[in-house]
Amino acid sequence: MKQFLLLPLIALGATSAGAEGLNTPVSDGKAALELRYRYESVEQDDKPSTAGANTLRLRLNLATGVVNGFSALTEFDHIQVIDDAHYDDTRNGLTNYPVVADPEGTDLNQAWLQYAAPKGTLFRLGRQRIAFDGERFIGAVGWRQNEQTFDAFRIETKAVPGAPLNYAFVDEVQRVFGPDSAAPPAPPESFESESHLLNAKLTKLPVGALTLYGYFLDFDNAPQLSSDTFGARYDGTGALSDLFNFGWALEYALQEDAGDNAAQIDAYYSLVELSLKTSAVGFTAGREVLSGEDGTYTSTTNPAFQTPLATLHKWQGWADKFLTTPSAGIEDLYIGVNVKFAGWNGQATWHDFSAEANGLDYGTEIDLSVSRKFANRYEVLVKYADYDADDLFTDTAKFWLQLGAAF
Numbered sequence: 001m002k003q004f005l006l007l008p009l010i011a012l013g014a015t016s017a018g019a020e021g022l023n024t025p026v027s028d029g030k031a032a033l034e035l036r037y038r039y040e041s042v043e044q045d046d047k048p049s050t051a052g053a054n055t056l057r058l059r060l061n062l063a064t065g066v067v068n069g070f071s072a073l074t075e076f077d078h079i080q081v082i083d084d085a086h087y088d089d090t091r092n093g094l095t096n097y098p099v100v101a102d103p104e105g106t107d108l109n110q111a112w113l114q115y116a117a118p119k120g121t122l123f124r125l126g127r128q129r130i131a132f133d134g135e136r137f138i139g140a141v142g143w144r145q146n147e148q149t150f151d152a153f154r155i156e157t158k159a160v161p162g163a164p165l166n167y168a169f170v171d172e173v174q175r176v177f178g179p180d181s182a183a184p185p186a187p188p189e190s191f192e193s194e195s196h197l198l199n200a201k202l203t204k205l206p207v208g209a210l211t212l213y214g215y216f217l218d219f220d221n222a223p224q225l226s227s228d229t230f231g232a233r234y235d236g237t238g239a240l241s242d243l244f245n246f247g248w249a250l251e252y253a254l255q256e257d258a259g260d261n262a263a264q265i266d267a268y269y270s271l272v273e274l275s276l277k278t279s280a281v282g283f284t285a286g287r288e289v290l291s292g293e294d295g296t297y298t299s300t301t302n303p304a305f306q307t308p309l310a311t312l313h314k315w316q317g318w319a320d321k322f323l324t325t326p327s328a329g330i331e332d333l334y335i336g337v338n339v340k341f342a343g344w345n346g347q348a349t350w351h352d353f354s355a356e357a358n359g360l361d362y363g364t365e366i367d368l369s370v371s372r373k374f375a376n377r378y379e380v381l382v383k384y385a386d387y388d389a390d391d392l393f394t395d396t397a398k399f400w401l402q403l404g405a406a407f
Contacts, residue, residue: 028064028065028066029062029063029064029065030061030062030063031060031061031062031063032059032060032061032063032406032407033058033059033060033061033406033407034057034058034059034061034404034405034406034407035056035057035058035059035404035405035406036056036057036059036145036402036403036404036405037054037055037056037057037082037402037403037404038053038054038055038056038057038102038145038400038401038402038403039052039053039054039399039400039401039402040052040053040055040087040100040102040398040399040400041053041398041399041400042087042097042098042099042100042396042397042398043098043396043397043398044098044394044395044396044397045389045394045395045396046394047096047097047098048096049086049096049097050097050098051086051087051088051097051098051099051100052086052087053081053085053086053087053089053100053102054081054082054083055079055080055081055082055102055104055145056079056080056082057077057078057079057080057145058077058078058080059075059076059077059078059109060075060076061073061074061075061110062074062075066116069115069116069117070113070114070115071113071114071116072111072112072113072114073110073111073112074108074110074111075108075109075110075111076106076107076108076109077106077107077109077145077146077147078105078106078107079102079103079104079105079106079107079145079146079178080104081104085104087099087100088100089101089102089103089104090103090177090182090186090187091103091177091178091180091182091186098396101144101146101176101177102144102145102146103146103177103178103180104178105146105178105179105180106179107146107174107178107179108127109127109147109149109174110126110127110128110129110149111126111127112124112125112126112127112128113125113126119157119158119159120157120158120159121155121156121157121158121159122154122155122156122157123153123154123155124152124153124154124155124156125152125153125154126151126152127149127150127151127152127174128149128150128152128154129147129149129150130149130150130152130154130168130170130197131311132166132197132199132213133199133211133213133233134314135310135311135314136251136271136307136310136311136314136315137213137215137229137231137253137307137309137310138197138199138215138309138310139309139310139311139314140311141176141311141312141313142311143311143313143314144176144313146175146176146177146178147176148173148174148175148176148309148311149173149174150168150170150172150173150174151170151171151172151173151174152168152169152170152171153168153169153171154166154167154168154169155167155168161204162202162203162204163200163201163202163203163204164200164201164203165199165200165201166197166198166199166200167196167197167198167199168196168197169195169196169197170193170194170195170196170197171193171194172190172191172192172193173190173191173193173195173219173309174189174190175187175188175189175190175191177189188221188222191219191221191222191225191308192219192220192221193217193218193219193220194218194220195215195216195217195218195219196214196215196216197213197214197215197216198213198214198215198216199211199212199213200212200213207236207238208234208235208236208248209234209235209236210232210233210234211232211233211234211235212231212232213229213230213231213232213233213253214228214229214230214231215227215228215229215309216228216229216258217229217258217259217308217309218258218259219259219308222308223259223260223261223262223300224261224262224263224299224300224301224302225261225306225308226257226258226259226260226261227255227256227257227258227261227265227306228255228256228257228258229253229254229255229269230253230254231251231252231253231254231269232251232252232253233249233250233251233271234249234250234251235247235248235249235250235251236248240276243278244276244277244278245276245277245278246274246275246276246277247273247274247275247276247277248273248274248275249271249272249273249286250271250272251269251270251271252268252269252270252271253268253269253270253305254267254268254269255267255268255269255305255306262300262301263297263300263301263302263303264301264303265303265304265305266303267290267291267292267303267304267305267329268289268291268305269288269289269290269291269305269307270287270288270289271286271287271288271289272286272287273285273286273287273288274286277338279340280339280340280341281337281338281339281340282337282338282339283335283336283337283338284334284335284336284337284338284349285334285335285336286332286333286334286335287331287332287333287334288315288316288331288332288334289329289330289331289332289356290304290305290306290307290325290329290330290356291304291305291329291356291357292304292305292325292326292327292328292329292330292355292356292357293327293328293329293357294328294357294358295327296327297327302324302325302327303327304325304326304327304328304329304330305325305329306324306325307325315332316330316332316351316353317332317349317351317353317365317367317385317387318365318367318383318385318398319365319367319385319386319387319396319397319398320398321353321363321365321387321392321393321396322353326355326362326392327357328355328356328357328358328360329355329356329357330353330354330355330356330362331353331354331355331356332351332352332353333351333352334349334350334351334352335349335350336348336349336350337349343372344370344371344372345369345370345371345372346369346370347367347368347369347370348366348367348368349366349367350364350365350366350367351364351365351366351367352364353365353392355392360391360392361390361391362389362390362391362392362393363387363388363389363390363391363392363393364387364388364390365385365386365387365388366385366386367383367384367385367386368383368384368385369381369382369383369384370382370383371383377405377406377407378403378404378405378406379402379403379404379405380402380403380404381400381401381402381403381404382400382401382402383399383400383402384397384398384399384400385397385398386398
């Protein structure tokens with residue numbers, strides 16, 4: 001809400017007035033400029049036209065210095081469509097094309113005030129980026145040109161060594177569809193929220209680290225996504241030899257409906273992942289399950305485990321076919337390899353998707369990417385995803401070329 005964003009600016013002015021000099025926040029501040037160009041092509045069998053999106057993101061970031069423990073940050077994004085739009089951006093009505101959720105527009109991406117208290121405790125108020133763990137449940141969706149940010153009050157403390165604790169009250173979620181509203185069935189530009197996020201870790205265990213979390217989501221304008229989720233994650237790494245390192249991740253969570261959700265949700269999430277790495281090559285294999293129910297359901301009664309605030313592009317394939325969990329749930333069996341060579345990073349992952357509740361064979365997907373950073377300032381990324389449908393959705397192929405620079 002607009003009033004929620006005014007509070008950090010008013011508080012910063014009051015704080016600065018009490019400081020030794022009004023120039024301190026400015027003279028010790030920093031400015032940053034980022035540019036990110038992307039070409040995204042989508043070929044989807046159920047659409048008559050192939051999407052081609054040329055977009056450029058300009059991001060300006062202004063951060064103050066610290067005054068009596070207080071500091072602030074403001075960040076603006078502008079997404080510019082280069083040439084005419086040949087894709088459905090969820091706002092332009094070009095539904096003969098596949099969706100590329102990067103609409104043109106200017107947005108206040110972040111605006112927050114924070115106070116760093118003694119003993120490692122941080123209080124932050126305003127529009128901010130929040131990302132917990134691997135962003136499987138709470139993330140910033142940094143892949144899209146428009147980022148997901150949160151109008152929230154957050155407390156982060158490391159007062160107890162080896163036991164960091166995070167809490168956030170979320171008033172509104174700014175989604176990846178830009179600041180402009182659109183009539184249904186287009187997705188809303190934001191979630192009107194009264195949500196609570198709690199994430200705690202134990203990092204000084206004899207082996208590995210334990211994360212405990214509770215995410216209590218209540219959305220006024222998307223009640224079908226309101227839920228309470230409780231979970232735990234245990235992960236870590238170890239050395240097999242001077243050459244090989246191994247890693248593991250075990251995770252389990254329970255979810256039930258909350259707020260005005262009409263669905264009857266009693267679902268679970270599970271993850272088992274193993275990895276083996278050298279300095280140049282890494283292998284990963286895993287099984288991820290989001291449970292569902294056999295039967296016929298609507299979008300408002302879907303009983304499957306949902307993760308609406310996740311960075312969903314990181315999970316279950318880059319083709320983004322499973323941004324909403326199907327009502328029968330999903331099982332994702334995957335295996336991947338990462339390779340470093342001559343300054344480049346290469347990645348390949350294969351997925352096999354099926355229904356958790358009834359064994360329906362959804363399809364398979366192969367994801368490929370190669371990337372490199374230059375001079376800690378420039379980056380290039382080439383990426384490809386190919387979803388081969390069996391019993392759900394249609395064949396989809398996506399290609400990306402991305403160039404970035406930071407100043």
